Amino acid sequence: MGLKAILVIADGMADRPIKELGGKTPLEAANRPSLNHMTKTGICGLLDLISPGRPPGSDVATLALLGYDALKVYSGRGALEALGSGVKVLPGDVAFRCNFATVNEQMTIIDRRAGRIANEDAVQLAKSLQKVRLKKSSGVDFLFKSTIQHRTVLSIRGPKLSTAVSGSDPGVIGSRVLEAKPLDDSSEAKLTANIVNELTREFHKTLKEHPVNKERVNRGLPLANIILCRGAGTIPNIKPFSQIYNAKAACVAAAPLVRGVCKAAEMELIDVKGATGTPSTNYLGKAQATVQALKRFDFILLHVKATDVASHDGNLKQKIEVIEKVDGLIGHLLNNVDVDSTYLAVTADHTTSVLTGNHEGDPVPIVITGPYVRRDGVEEFGERSCAKGGLNRIRGIDLMPTLMNLIGKTPKFGA
Amino acid sequence: MGLKAILVIADGMADRPIKELGGKTPLEAANRPSLNHMTKTGICGLLDLISPGRPPGSDVATLALLGYDALKVYSGRGALEALGSGVKVLPGDVAFRCNFATVNEQMTIIDRRAGRIANEDAVQLAKSLQKVRLKKSSGVDFLFKSTIQHRTVLSIRGPKLSTAVSGSDPGVIGSRVLEAKPLDDSSEAKLTANIVNELTREFHKTLKEHPVNKERVNRGLPLANIILCRGAGTIPNIKPFSQIYNAKAACVAAAPLVRGVCKAAEMELIDVKGATGTPSTNYLGKAQATVQALKRFDFILLHVKATDVASHDGNLKQKIEVIEKVDGLIGHLLNNVDVDSTYLAVTADHTTSVLTGNHEGDPVPIVITGPYVRRDGVEEFGERSCAKGGLNRIRGIDLMPTLMNLIGKTPKFGA
Numbered sequence: 081m082g083l084k085a086i087l088v089i090a091d092g093m094a095d096r097p098i099k100e101l102g103g104k105t106p107l108e109a110a111n112r113p114s115l116n117h118m119t120k121t122g123i124c125g126l127l128d129l130i131s132p133g134r135p136p137g138s139d140v141a142t143l144a145l146l147g148y149d150a151l152k153v154y155s156g157r158g159a160l161e162a163l164g165s166g167v168k169v170l171p172g173d174v175a176f177r178c179n180f181a182t183v184n185e186q187m188t189i190i191d192r193r194a195g196r197i198a199n200e201d202a203v204q205l206a207k208s209l210q211k212v213r214l215k216k217s218s219g220v221d222f223l224f225k226s227t228i229q230h231r232t233v234l235s236i237r238g239p240k241l242s243t244a245v246s247g248s249d250p251g252v253i254g255s256r257v258l259e260a261k262p263l264d265d266s267s268e269a270k271l272t273a274n275i276v277n278e279l280t281r282e283f284h285k286t287l288k289e290h291p292v293n294k295e296r297v298n299r300g301l302p303l304a305n306i307i308l309c310r311g312a313g314t315i316p317n318i319k320p321f322s323q324i325y326n327a328k329a330a331c332v333a334a335a336p337l338v339r340g341v342c343k344a345a346e347m348e349l350i351d352v353k354g355a356t357g358t359p360s361t362n363y364l365g366k367a368q369a370t371v372q373a374l375k376r377f378d379f380i381l382l383h384v385k386a387t388d389v390a391s392h393d394g395n396l397k398q399k400i401e402v403i404e405k406v407d408g409l410i411g412h413l414l415n416n417v418d419v420d421s422t423y424l425a426v427t428a429d430h431t432t433s434v435l436t437g438n439h440e441g442d443p444v445p446i447v448i449t450g451p452y453v454r455r456d457g458v459e460e461f462g463e464r465s466c467a468k469g470g471l472n473r474i475r476g477i478d479l480m481p482t483l484m485n486l487i488g489k490t491p492k493f494g495a
Numbered sequence: 496m497g498l499k500a501i502l503v504i505a506d507g508m509a510d511r512p513i514k515e516l517g518g519k520t521p522l523e524a525a526n527r528p529s530l531n532h533m534t535k536t537g538i539c540g541l542l543d544l545i546s547p548g549r550p551p552g553s554d555v556a557t558l559a560l561l562g563y564d565a566l567k568v569y570s571g572r573g574a575l576e577a578l579g580s581g582v583k584v585l586p587g588d589v590a591f592r593c594n595f596a597t598v599n600e601q602m603t604i605i606d607r608r609a610g611r612i613a614n615e616d617a618v619q620l621a622k623s624l625q626k627v628r629l630k631k632s633s634g635v636d637f638l639f640k641s642t643i644q645h646r647t648v649l650s651i652r653g654p655k656l657s658t659a660v661s662g663s664d665p666g667v668i669g670s671r672v673l674e675a676k677p678l679d680d681s682s683e684a685k686l687t688a689n690i691v692n693e694l695t696r697e698f699h700k701t702l703k704e705h706p707v708n709k710e711r712v713n714r715g716l717p718l719a720n721i722i723l724c725r726g727a728g729t730i731p732n733i734k735p736f737s738q739i740y741n742a743k744a745a746c747v748a749a750a751p752l753v754r755g756v757c758k759a760a761e762m763e764l765i766d767v768k769g770a771t772g773t774p775s776t777n778y779l780g781k782a783q784a785t786v787q788a789l790k791r792f793d794f795i796l797l798h799v800k801a802t803d804v805a806s807h808d809g810n811l812k813q814k815i816e817v818i819e820k821v822d823g824l825i826g827h828l829l830n831n832v833d834v835d836s837t838y839l840a841v842t843a844d845h846t847t848s849v850l851t852g853n854h855e856g857d858p859v860p861i862v863i864t865g866p867y868v869r870r871d872g873v874e875e876f877g878e879r880s881c882a883k884g885g886l887n888r889i890r891g892i893d894l895m896p897t898l899m900n901l902i903g904k905t906p907k908f909g910a
Contacts, residue, residue: 452511452850454857454879455518470879472888474547481548485856492854493545494552494565495572495592495726 083487085379085423085450086370086413087479089145090406091138091335092388092432094444094463098396106396106434107445108462110403114411115447115461118426122449124458125471127427127479133441136476138388141429142341144476146381147325147484148318156243156313157337162233164340167223169315174243174272175235177311180205180226180304181249183284187257187306189250193230194304202226204292205304212282220275224307227336228357234309236275242268247310248280257306276309283307320346321379325480325489328376332369333383334361342381350380357385359398363405367412374417378487384409391432399434414449423450423486425479426461446471446479450486498902500794500838500865501785501828502894504560505821506553506750507803507847509859509878513811521811521849522860523877525818529826530862530876533841537864538871540886541878542842542894548856551891553803556844557756559891561796562740562899563733571658571728572752577648579755582638584730589658589687590650592726595620595641595719596664598699602672602721604665608645609719617641619707620719627697635690639722642751643772649724651690657683662725663695672721691724698722735761736794740895740904743791747784748798749776757796765795772800774813778820782827789832793902799824806847814849829864838865838901840894841876861886861894865901 095105118124129136129144130151139157140150162175169175180202182191206226214220220238227233244263250256260276262269287293287305296303321329331342332350334357339349352369354362361384370382384406390399413424428444445466447458456470467473474482484490510520533539544551544559545566554572555565577590584590595617597606621641629635635653642648659678665671675691677684702708702720711718736744746757747765749772754764767784769777776799785797799821805814828839842861845854860881862873871885882888889897899905 452848454512454520454882456879456882468883470882472541472882474888478547481546481856483548485548485550488851488853490548490550490856492550492552494555494569 082378083421083423084374085483085487086374086425087145087381087483088410088424088426089381089383090387090403090426090428091383091385092391092430092439093403093406093428094431094442095391096431096433096435096440096442098435105463106399107403108464110400110407112403112407112461114407114414115426116459117414118410118424118447118449119458119461119465121455122447123453123456123471124445124447124461124466124469126443126467126473127446127476128443128473129430129476131475132443135439135441136430137439138337138429139341141476142338143316145427145429145479146321146341146345147477147480149477153316153318155316157311158233158313159235159315160313160340160344161311161337162235162340163315163343164336164338165225165227165233167225167233167235169235170237171315172241173235173237174241174312174314175233176247176309178232178234178307178309179249180230180232181306181308182302182304183257183306189253189255189257191302192253192308195302196229197304199229201292201296201304202229202232205287205290206232208286208290209283209307212279212286214275214278218271218275222279232307234279234307236272240268241272242266243312243314244269245273245276245312247308247312248276249308249310257308260309272312280307280309315344318344322346325484327378327484327489329379329381330373330377331381331383332366332373333381335383335385338383347381348377359386359389359402361386363409364412367409370413371416374422378489387428388432391434392437394434394437396434420451423448423483425483427479443473448483448486452486497793498836498838499789500898500902501789501832501840502560502796502898503825503839503841504796504798505802505818505841505843506798506800507806507845507854508818508821508843509846509857510806511846511848511850511855511857513850520878521814522818523879525815525822527818527822527876529822529829530841531874532829533825533839533862533864534873534876534880536870537862538868538886539860539862539873539876539881539884541858541882541888542861542891543858543888544845544891546890547858550854550856551845552854553752553844554756556891557753558731560842560844560894561736561756561760562892562895564892568731568733570731572726573648573728574650574730575728575755575759576726576752577650577755578730578758579751579753580640580642580648582640582648582650584650585652586730587656588650588652589656589727589729590648591662591724593647593649593722593724594664595645595647596721596723597717597719598672598721604668604670604672606717607668607723610717611644612719614644616707616711616719617644617647620702620705621647623701623705624698624722627694627701629690629693633686633690637694647722649694649722651687655683656687657681658727658729659684660688660691660727662727663691664723664725672723675724695722730759733759737761740899742793742899742904744794744796745788745792746796746798747781747788748796750798750800753798762796763792774801774804774817776801778824779827782824785828786831789837793904802843803847806849807852809849809852811849835866838863838868838898840898842894858888863898863901867901
């Protein structure tokens with residue numbers, strides 16, 4: 081059997097030392113026998129996703145971890161999110177991440193997530209919104225889709241659009257819904273902003289009269305009476321992963337963004353029952369799907385969103401629990417792949433502090449095991465122990481060439 | 496006496512852990528008292544020739560080690576190889592690495608090296624090939640030279656040539672000789688491909704009737720009846736080494752490629768009797784020549800090809816033996832230079848795995864000794880021990896400024 085590689089990304093797993101953990105990070109405090117087994121038998125180091133100190137979004141971090149130069153190819157989050165949600169986004173389409181939210185009559189935002197509206201309600205509302213008609217003169221059409229709870233995506237299509245527009249989402253409760261504005265002087269940016277504003281108004285009209293919302297009032301739930309958009313993006317202009325490395329690649333992930341990045345890289349998406357992108361996701365199912373997929377693919381990216389969810393929620397206890405479940409997932413991989421022909425790498429796409437609830441620019445730990453890695457004798461997997469590892473400190477963009485090099489797939493430069 | 500610097504490049508010396516060595520690399524397994532003395536008294540680290548994980552050819556790696564930005568200046572291997580073989584290559588000339596090979600009547604390759612043809616036969620055949628005349632209409636002329644065994648170089652000269660051509664060498668036995676093809680739409684690329692194809696045909700005609708080949712049949716040797724070309728290149732547009740560092744620089748190397756890179760950098764080439772670019776090279780002679788040359792030069796690059804030869808051949812035992820001979824060479828240097836004024840750096844131009852027989856993208860170890868290096872207390876010279884060194888992990892392009900800085904020759908940036 082040929083050499084294979086798996087990259088496990090535990091989203092936002094890395095963290096900062098926490099007083100109540102006696103100065104340990106959540107990762108250092110977690111019971112993590114499989115991760116520690118990996119450092120004992122592998123090579124480890126630190127990874128700056130983009131560059132030291134710079135907090136990355138999950139979008140640019142995932143691009144970087146797949147080996148792309150995010151500084152050059154990043155073209156906004158919206159299109160990646162839309163792609164990963166199953167919306168067909170073509171070159172030139174401009175897509176947005178959107179939320180169902182609640183506004184009062186003054187268009188002031190009361191709840192940015194409309195009470196984390198249930199999927200069933202969101203789907204029904206979205207169906208009605210897709211029926212909204214834009215003025216024909218614009219020549220622009222749109223796709224609207226709800227994904228998980230309050231999350232939705234909007235992709236607009238027309239001959240002359242631009243990502244140089246601000247969104248309608250002010251990002252905080254108590255602010256009014258924003259007018260989308262062109263960010264440059266182009267007619268494309270003006271048109272795109274106009275379309276967003278037109279849709280915002282028309283969506284609002286449709287939503288406030290919608291039977292689902294009338295019913296929500298009866299159930300004492302916040303209205304989902306506005307759509308807030310942000311993150312205008314087009315699909316990035318990147319070479320397919322398989323062309324760069326001559327490797328068949330697939331992705332096991334639930335988070336739409338990560339699925340979108342992998343789809344943009346033309347990797348195959350593998351669906352797993354019960355994989356939800358939440359702390360109650362199907363960890364074992366994802367590990368099993370990865371082991372299965374290894375028969376057909378040279379490289380699998382396995383992404384777990386739950387670590388990041390717990391971090392953003394500031395839920396230290398849950399973060400540690402989720403890390404321990406990720407450790408179990410790693411254990412299943414180690415026990416079920418052919419360790420003589422499989423390289424396994426584990427890292428995070430960024431540091432997310434449970435204290436600040438934000439992505440931080442601190443580097444993340446990385447470990448790689450496999451038949452011919454240069455073992456470095458690091459005992460434990462953690463933010464500080466890995467700083468002493470044989471990989472030293474590398475950048476996000478360098479990880480994929482490093483991993484593909486181990487399976488003989490990184491192209492030679494020169495002769 | 497002024498400060499001096501020597502860089503010893505042991506080609507392909509770095510490797511991966513090997514089971515039958517108990518998980519050690521060949522370098523770690525070798526008896527290497529002089530190299531270990533260097534780490535004990537010097538500073539060490541890891542070097543990514545181009546970037547982490549990316550396997551470099553010896554051409555780009557040598558450019559990088561001399562401080563050039565290979566990603567910008569690399570212009571193909573052929574011209575470097577030709578330059579280093581004593582062929583005069585001018586700007587605009589397009590040169591190729593070529594082989595004497597053996598084809599059958601269907602032009603299928605039976606032996607890519609014509610039985611590693613002896614130098615005497617190759618020289619005689621090359622003389623006849625130089626007499627081949629191209630159609631005058633093309634305005635193109637050529638130089639053809641045999642170097643070592645089956646290896647030859649072809650340099651073509653004309654007003655409008657291009658390196659955007661594929662070669663005639665399919666790289667494997669059992670394939671047919673390829674047509675050279677233009678790789679872009681330019682008339683220059685088309686003309687260059689046509690010239691290569693015309694020469695391939697004309698060379699074949701001359702070779703198959705050649706008395707040397709008739710004699711080879713009688714001796715039971717494979718015919719040298721075709722010339723296979725690859726690696727179209729022009730000389731790189733680089734500043735002379737001495738201009739960048741205000742340092743007089745020379746090169747002690749047998750391998751034509753390394754000599755070519757140094758010649759392109761306008762360094763002086765020093766010839767050493769018995770230096771062959773093979774495991775039976777004159778190690779002591781090279782060390783002695785380096786010590787001698789230090790009287791006239793500020794910087795000497797000393798290159799040993801043998802480590803790479805053993806690696807490509809998958810000859811583990813020989814690789815260890817050669818490393819031990821390199822260690823002896825280092826010992827001679829340490830015992831014969833003024834250690835109070837001489838900096839000595841030792842590294843490899845890439846990892847070559849004895850298991851895969853390929854250049855790999857794993858980083859290489861580097862050590863520097865000299866009067867004012869910041870000693871880091873690393874005990875042994877090896878791929879893993881050096882990862883803990885005070886230089887940390889740097890890039891190929893950074894080594895020469897680091898070394899020249901120690902002798903006060905790296906120009907200041909800013910004021």
